[in-house]
Amino acid sequence: DQQVKQNSPSLSVQEGRISILNCDYTNSMFDYFLWYKKYPAEGPTFLISISSIKDKNEDGRFTVFLNKSAKHLSLHIVPSQPGDSAVYFCAARAAGGTSYGKLTFGQGTILTVHP
Amino acid sequence: EAGVTQFPSHSVIEKGQTVTLRCDPISGHDNLYWYRRVMGKEIKFLLHFVKESKQDESGMPNNRFLAERTGGTYSTLKVQPAELEDSGVYFCASSQAWTGSEAFFGQGTRLTVV
Numbered sequence: 001d002q003q004v005k006q007n008s009p010s011l012s013v014q015e016g017r018i019s020i021l022n023c024d025y026t027n028s029m030f031d032y033f034l035w036y037k038k039y040p041a042e043g044p045t046f047l048i049s050i051s052s053i054k055d056k057n058e059d060g061r062f063t064v065f066l067n068k069s070a071k072h073l074s075l076h077i078v079p080s081q082p083g084d085s086a087v088y089f090c091a092a093r094a095a096g097g098t099s100y101g102k103l104t105f106g107q108g109t110i111l112t113v114h115p
Numbered sequence: 116e117a118g119v120t121q122f123p124s125h126s127v128i129e130k131g132q133t134v135t136l137r138c139d140p141i142s143g144h145d146n147l148y149w150y151r152r153v154m155g156k157e158i159k160f161l162l163h164f165v166k167e168s169k170q171d172e173s174g175m176p177n178n179r180f181l182a183e184r185t186g187g188t189y190s191t192l193k194v195q196p197a198e199l200e201d202s203g204v205y206f207c208a209s210s211q212a213w214t215g216s217e218a219f220f221g222q223g224t225r226l227t228v229v
Contacts, residue, residue, distance in 0.1 A: 105158040
């Protein structure tokens with residue numbers, strides 16, 4: 001049973017426009033959410049995160065929104081740049097448990113930004 | 116400062132053979148994680164070390180997988196004997212803090228079992 005889902009395998013946007021990547025989760029114990037970015041032949045790189053006590057976190061061109069009641073989060077990139085083209089993974093961390101650092105990832109969304 | 120490094124970057128082995136993957140975490144990072152991504156699907160947690168102790172190995176698929184972290188420095192992940200379904204990209208990550216938010220990932224080892 002997949003607890004973190006990214007239902008869009010791919011997204012294509014024009015340079016300068018907004019990119020919106022979505023993520024849904026099912027586990028109510030998740031209390032911290034992260035977005036990672038991955039280029040081919042590289043490992044995932046941390047991008048931005050949000051605690052469950054917040055509904056928005058912004059870092060430059062990147063903003064993450066969290067809707068706890070809907071168990072949904074989204075990553076907004078404005079303006080999108082060709083260098084943003086990569087695979088974006090949504091990840092979540094559960095409170096408690098034996099391994100608080102354990103992350104549960106979604107399947108990833110391939111973002112392509114066209115010049 | 117060197118990042119997380121993994122060896123080898125690629126490995127192609129035959130079914131039934133043994134393969135050992137190595138991860139060198141960032142110096143000073145007590146927490147070390149192994150993850151795996153199979154066939155373009157989600158990245159799945161395998162296990163978590165705190166120093167040399169296994170904190171959580173709930174994600175290990177079966178007893179053909181053995182992870183060690185002797186001395187609390189580098190870690191190895193051995194697959195013996197390898198099966199076709201073990202193919203995928205194995206990622207190692209390390210963090211200084213107890214949380215995954217500060218985890219830095221290596222470039223991964225792509226394992227192909229034929």
